[in-house]
Amino acid sequence: MNHELRKAFLLLVLASMSWDAARAQATFSGSVQSDMLIPQTDEKIGAEKKEDFQTNTYADLQLQSRYVDAGARVEYLEHPLPGFENDFKGWGVPNVWVKGKLGNNELTLGTFYEQFGSGFILRTYEERSLGIDNSLLGGRLLLKPTDGVVLKLLSGKQRRYWDWNKSLVSGADAEVSLDRWIPAMQQSGTTLTLGASWVNKYEKNESRIFVDNTHYIHFPKFVNAWDVRANLNHGAWNVLAEYAQKTADPSFANGYVFKNGTVAMLSGSYSDKGLSVLLQAKRSENMSFKSADVTGISSAINHLPAFTQDQTYALAALYPYATQLADGEWAYQAELGYNFKRKTALGGKYGMNVKVNYSLVRSIPHEFADGQQRRSLAGITFYDYNSPFFKWGNTTFYQDLNIQLSRRMSRDFRLNLMYMNQLYNKSVIEGEGGTIRSNIFIADGKYQFSKKTTLRCELQYLTTREDQGDWAFGLMELSLVPHWMITLSDMWNCGDTDTHYYQGLVTYNAGSHRIQAGYGRTRAGFNCSGGVCRYVPAQKGFTISYNYNF
Numbered sequence: 001m002n003h004e005l006r007k008a009f010l011l012l013v014l015a016s017m018s019w020d021a022a023r024a025q026a027t028f029s030g031s032v033q034s035d036m037l038i039p040q041t042d043e044k045i046g047a048e049k050k051e052d053f054q055t056n057t058y059a060d061l062q063l064q065s066r067y068v069d070a071g072a073r074v075e076y077l078e079h080p081l082p083g084f085e086n087d088f089k090g091w092g093v094p095n096v097w098v099k100g101k102l103g104n105n106e107l108t109l110g111t112f113y114e115q116f117g118s119g120f121i122l123r124t125y126e127e128r129s130l131g132i133d134n135s136l137l138g139g140r141l142l143l144k145p146t147d148g149v150v151l152k153l154l155s156g157k158q159r160r161y162w163d164w165n166k167s168l169v170s171g172a173d174a175e176v177s178l179d180r181w182i183p184a185m186q187q188s189g190t191t192l193t194l195g196a197s198w199v200n201k202y203e204k205n206e207s208r209i210f211v212d213n214t215h216y217i218h219f220p221k222f223v224n225a226w227d228v229r230a231n232l233n234h235g236a237w238n239v240l241a242e243y244a245q246k247t248a249d250p251s252f253a254n255g256y257v258f259k260n261g262t263v264a265m266l267s268g269s270y271s272d273k274g275l276s277v278l279l280q281a282k283r284s285e286n287m288s289f290k291s292a293d294v295t296g297i298s299s300a301i302n303h304l305p306a307f308t309q310d311q312t313y314a315l316a317a318l319y320p321y322a323t324q325l326a327d328g329e330w331a332y333q334a335e336l337g338y339n340f341k342r343k344t345a346l347g348g349k350y351g352m353n354v355k356v357n358y359s360l361v362r363s364i365p366h367e368f369a370d371g372q373q374r375r376s377l378a379g380i381t382f383y384d385y386n387s388p389f390f391k392w393g394n395t396t397f398y399q400d401l402n403i404q405l406s407r408r409m410s411r412d413f414r415l416n417l418m419y420m421n422q423l424y425n426k427s428v429i430e431g432e433g434g435t436i437r438s439n440i441f442i443a444d445g446k447y448q449f450s451k452k453t454t455l456r457c458e459l460q461y462l463t464t465r466e467d468q469g470d471w472a473f474g475l476m477e478l479s480l481v482p483h484w485m486i487t488l489s490d491m492w493n494c495g496d497t498d499t500h501y502y503q504g505l506v507t508y509n510a511g512s513h514r515i516q517a518g519y520g521r522t523r524a525g526f527n528c529s530g531g532v533c534r535y536v537p538a539q540k541g542f543t544i545s546y547n548y549n550f
Contacts, residue, residue, distance in 0.1 A: 001313075001372055001482065007428065008404040008455075018258050021478070023545075024433050025065045025066055026063050026064065026065040026232060026346075027063070027064050027065070028061075028062070028063050029062050029063075029064070029549075029550060030035070030059065030060050030061040030062055030549075030550055031058075031059070031060045031245070031547070031549045031550070032058070032059045032060075032547070033056075033057070033058045033128075033319070033542075033545075033546070033547050034055060034056070034058075034544075034545070034547075035055065035056050035057075035059040035081060035543070035545045036053070036054070036055040036543065036544040036545070036546075037053075037054045037055070037081055037082070037539065037542070038052070038053055038541050038542040038543075039051065039052075039054060039082070039539060039540065039541040040228055040376045040537070040540045042521065042540040043135065044216070045499060045501070045521055045523065045524070045538040045540065046524060046537070046538045047082075047083075047521070047522075047537075047538040047539050047540040047541075048054070048086070048537075049541075050082075051079050052276070053079060054079045054080060054081050054082070054209045055074075055076070055077075055079060055080075055081070056076075056077050056080055056081050056084060056088075057075070057076040057077070058073060058074070058075050058076075058126070058128070058242070059073065059074040059075075059486070060072075060073050061073075061074075066101070067100065067102065068098065068099065068100055068520045069097070069098070069101065070097065070099070071095075071097055072093055072095065072096040072177075073093065073095040074091075074092075074093055075091060075092065075093075075094055076091040077089060077090060077091060078090060078091045079276070081539075082130060082535070082536070082537045082538075082539045083131070083535065083536045083537050087131075087161045087298070087347070088131060088161055088162075089493075090162045092158060092162065094111070094133070094162065095110075095111040095112050095135060095159075095494075096111060097109065097110030097111050097112055097207070098110055100500070100535075101161065102532075103144075104138075104143075104144035105141075105142060105143050105144065106141070107139070107140070107141050107142075107143040108140040108141075108142075108532050109138075110137065111135045111137050111159070111366065112124075112135060112136055112137065112138075112140045112154070112156075113125050113135055113136075114136070114140060114152065114154055114171075114174060114301075114536050116152075116171065116173045116197035116199070116227060116321075117173075117197055117227050117229045117242055117244075117276070118194055118240075118242055118265065118305065118489065119302060119303035119304070120227050120242065120244035120265075120302055120304060121171075121198075121199045121225040121226065121227045121244050121246065121271060121289065121301070121302050121304075121307070122169075122171055122173075122197065122199045122301060122302060122352075123276050123301075123302055123303035124136055124158070124227075124301075125303075125501060125523070126368070127529055127532070128244045129242055129527055130297065130527060130529055130531065130532060130533075130534045131297070131530070131534055132160055132282045132297060132298075132534075133159055133297075134157035134160075134300055135156075135158070135159045136154065136157065136158055136159070136169060136297065137157050137159065138154065138155045138156020138157060138526065139154065139156065140152070140154040140156075141153040143304070147180050147181075147238040148176060148177035148179075148180030148181060149174070149175070149176055150173075150174070150175045151172075151173070151174050152169065152172065152173040152288075153171075153172050154167060154171055154172075154173075155168065155169070155171075156168070156170075156535070157226065157291075157461070158168070158171060158291040158292075158299060158301065159314065159404075160291075160292060160298050160299050161298065165291040165292040165299055166203060166204070166292070167197065167202065167203040167292065168201070168202045168203075169200070169201055169202075169223065169291055169301060170199070170200045170245070171197065171198055171199035171200065172197070172198050172199040173195065173196070173198075173478065174195065174196050174197075175193055175194070175454070176193070176194050176195075177191065177192070177193045178192045178193070178194065179191045179192055179193075180249035181288075182406070184283075186412045189234065189235055190232070190234040191231075191232070191233045191244070192230070192231070192232050192233075193230070193231045194229070194230050195228070195229045195230075196226070196227065196228050196357075197226065197227040197228075197229075197244075198224070198225070198226045198227075199224070199225045199226075199301065199302075200222060200223070200225075200523075201222070201223040201224075201249075201289075201291060202206065202221060202222055203219070203221060203396070204221065204279040206234045207537055213335075214230070217250065217256065219250060220247070220248060220249070222247075222287075223246065223247055223248070223249045224246070224247045224537055225244060225245065225246040225247070225302070226244065226424055226438050227242065227243070228242070228243055228244075229241065229242035229243070230242075230279065234302045235272070235441070236270050236271050236334070237264075237268075237269070237270055237303075238268065238269045238270075239267070239268045240265070240266075240267045240268075240379075241264075241265070241266050241267075241542070242263075242264070242265045243263070243264045243265075244262070244263045244264075244287075245262050246260060246261035246262075246286075246287060247260055247262060248260060249261065249286075249288075249289060251290065252293055252294075252295060252326070253286060253288040253290070253295070253326040254286050254288055254326040255326075257286065257385075258510060259286055259385075259512040260330075261273050261281065261283050261284075261285060261286035261287040261288075261289070262283075262286070262287070262398050263283065263284040263285070263287050263304060264282070264283050264284075264383075265279075265280070265281070265282040266280070266281050266282075267280040267521075268280075271273060274338060274339035274340075274341070275337070275339075276335070276337040277294040277335070277336055277337075278333065278334065278335040278336075279333075279334050280307050280331075280332065280334075280430070281307075281330075281331070281332050281460065282304075282307055282329075282330075282331045282332075283328075283329075283330050283331075283364070284304055284319065284323075284325070284329055284331075285364055285387055286326060286327050286328060286330035287302065287304060287325050287326075287328070287512050288325040288326040289301045289302040289325075292405075294502040296534075297532055297533075297534055300532075301378075303491075303531075303532070304323045304531065305363070305530050305531055306321050306322070306331065306361075306368070306530060306531025307325070307331040307333035307359060307432075308321045308331075308359040308361070308398060308400065308531070309335075309357045309359060309400075309402065310529070313418065313440075313441070313442050313458070313460060314458075314460060314473045314475075314491055315418050315440050315460040315461070315462040315471055315473050315491075316402070316418070316440055316442065317390075317424050317528070318462060318525070319422060319424035319426070319436060319438070320361075320469065320526055320528035320531065321361065321397070321398040321424070321429065321531065321534060322399060322429050322528060322531060322533040323426065323528070323532070324361075324363075324429075327363065327364075327428075328363070328364040328387065329361050329362065329363060329397060330361070330362045330363075330364060330392055330550065331359075331360070331361045332359065332360045332361075332526075333358070333359045333360075334356075334357070334358045335355065335356065335357045335358075336353070336355070336356045337353065337355040337356075337357075338353070338354050339352070339353050340352045340353070340354070340497065347522065348407065349408075350407070350408035350409075350410075350411075351408070352405065352406065353404075353406040354403070354404070354405050354406075354408040355403070355406075356401075356402075356403050356404075357401070357402050357404075357498070358400070358401050358540040359398065359400050360396070360397070360398070360399045361397040361398040361399070362392045362393060362396055363393030363394065363395040363396075363397060363428075364391070364392070364393050365387055365388065365391050365392070365393045365394075366385040366386075366387060366393070367385055367386045367387065367388070368385050368386075372476055374382075380540065383477065390504070392488075393498075394427060395428065396423060396435075396438060397429065398423065398425060399422070399429050400421065400422040400423070401421045402419065402420035402421075402440075403417060403418065403419050403420075404417070404418045404520035405417045405418075412424075412447055412448045412449070413445065413446070413447045413448075414445070414446045415443070415444070415445050416443070416445070417442065417443055417444075418440075418442040418444075418446040419439070419440070419441055419442075420439070420442075421438075422436075422437070422438045422440065423435065423436070423437050424437075424438070426467070429527035430526070433467065434466060434467075435466070436464055436466040436467045437464060437465070437466065438462050438464035438466075439462070439463050439464070440460065440461070440462045441460070441461045441466040442458070442459070442461075443458070443459045443460075444456070444457070445457050448453070451481070452480060452481040452482075453478075453479070453480055453481075454478075454479040454481075455476070455477070455478050455479075456475075456477040456479070457474075457475065457476050457477075458473065458475040458489075459473075459474055460472065460473040460474075461473075468493050468495050468496045468497055469493070469494070469495015469496045470493075470494050470495040471493055471494065471495065472489065472491075472492045472494050472511070473490070473491045473492070474490055475488070475489040476488050476489075479509040480508065483508055483509055483510060484508060484509075485505075485506075485507040485509075486505070486506055486507075487504070487505040487506075487507070488503070488504050488505075489502070489503045490502045491523060500521070501520070501521045501522065501523045502520050502521060503518060503519075503520035503521070503522075504518055504520055505517055505518035505520075505543075506518065512548055512549045512550055513546075513547070513548050514545075514546070514547040514548075515544070515545070515546050515547075516543075516544070516545040516546075517542070517543070517544050517545075518543045518544075519541070519542050520543075521538070521539070521540045522536070522538060522539045522540070523538060524536065524537050524538035542546070
């Protein structure tokens with residue numbers, strides 16, 4: 001959105017806010033988030049001081065009323081945090097929107113977020129820690145013409161940092177809840193939702209010039225993607241099946257292959273009487289779908305979740321998996337959880353929970369026909385291949401087995417134990433580094449001295465012969481309800497580098513305000529969420545974080 005258009009639209013939003021507020025029918029809310037760093041240079045960990053003060057600051061404003069909602073976001077990243085410098089530097093009002101409501105129907109103009117199904121062909125969202133905000137600027141219409149039917153129509157251009165990509169992204173989605181129409185299903189407690197989606201990417205420029213201005217690749221003006229899914233739930237059982245396909249979309253990420261992309265997923269779960277079971281399988285191929293031919297995580301139209309467990313412990317998350325969108329993968333996950341009852345031989349006095357999770361991600365084969373293995377044009381190499389659906393490739397991308405045990409040892413003390421065996425193909429996921437095999441041991445204890453005072457301690461150890469060798473981690477966290485929390489931690493590479501990454505944090509909460517101050521080192525590495533990862537450089541210094549919701 002250019003400056004004048006953004007200014008005009010912002011005035012429209014503010015006018016709608018004022019109009020509703022004047023009629024005393026509106027509620028006004030918002031939030032402020034500011035993460036600040038006073039950096040220091042540390043040659044030991046590779047941290048550089050580029051500025052005296054760095055901050056990522058956001059302010060969200062929202063008005064809600066009976067017929068009109070409106071909102072805007074102000075972002076200040078003129079002196080951004082490490083890792084955000086190249087693309088995020090700047091400030092302004094990138095997101096502004098107004099929504100009209102009539103009955104069950106909505107019309108949104110401006111910036112918005114949307115997800116169709118599991119996100120295989122469309123997911124726009126914000127994840128500030130990863131530097132993701134791929135909102136769409138345009139229009140979105142939501143209709144509920146009858147009970148159990150939801151229709152969505154949208155079109156817009158996608159945000160890329162402080163600009164908007166040239167491609168126009170349009171789509172439609174329909175979901176039907178059959179159980180709303182079938183009394184027998186309602187009586188048996190069964191729900192069945194069927195969904196179908198379509199997304200189109202349109203870009204006027206069909207050709208791209210390479211090297212000597214004489215060779216052209218004719219890119220398709222239109223790239224279409226579609227998705228179908230079914231979600232069945234009955235009592236403790238749930239089954240989700242989903243399939244999506246994308247037409248040829250040559251890009252740098254896939255080696256400029258003119259080949260359709262596909263993804264298929266089957267997920268089943270059971271949960272009842274202390275027992276939970278999860279089984280998932282997903283096969284994807286050539287599903288990188290972007291509104292611009294760029295590297296990295298920006299401009300992504302879709303999202304493929306990783307079938308690996310999101311880890312919260314520091315060493316278990318040291319080598320996180322990133323979904324391989326372009327190359328494709330077979331991904332599997334299985335999880336079994338069981339609560340042993342109180343006053344039994346294994347449950348003891350207070351009961352015990354055991355959870356076992358296993359994840360495996362393998363490559364898919366790229367089988368080349370004679371004479372089509374490689375085609376080169378002006379220094380660009382193209383690959384044409386076939387990939388049998390049910391066949392694995394020769395490479396394991398990722399594998400882990402983790403066992404977690406949670407048990408209350410006394411009325412005041414709870415203990416969590418975890419063991420994790422992990423295989424991480426760093427060459428595939430990060431580009432180099434070989435395969436890393438590790439074993440991780442974690443003990444997490446929490447002791448409650450009183451209703452207001454709790455002490456939690458973590459001890460973690462990762463052992464491996466690859467990469468930088470062994471790691472140890474320790475943490476103490478003292479919680480003084482309702483205001484204070486004091487945290488001390490140290491991540492120590494006791495293998496090759498003998499480097500300590502220490503942190504000290506003090507957090508204070510007062511009503512809607514939260515402020516955290518700290519000092520320490522942060523290791524360079526990947527920050528991941530749901531199979532999407534972003535590299536964060538090393539840093540050292542004083543940190544302040546402030547959050548306010550109103």
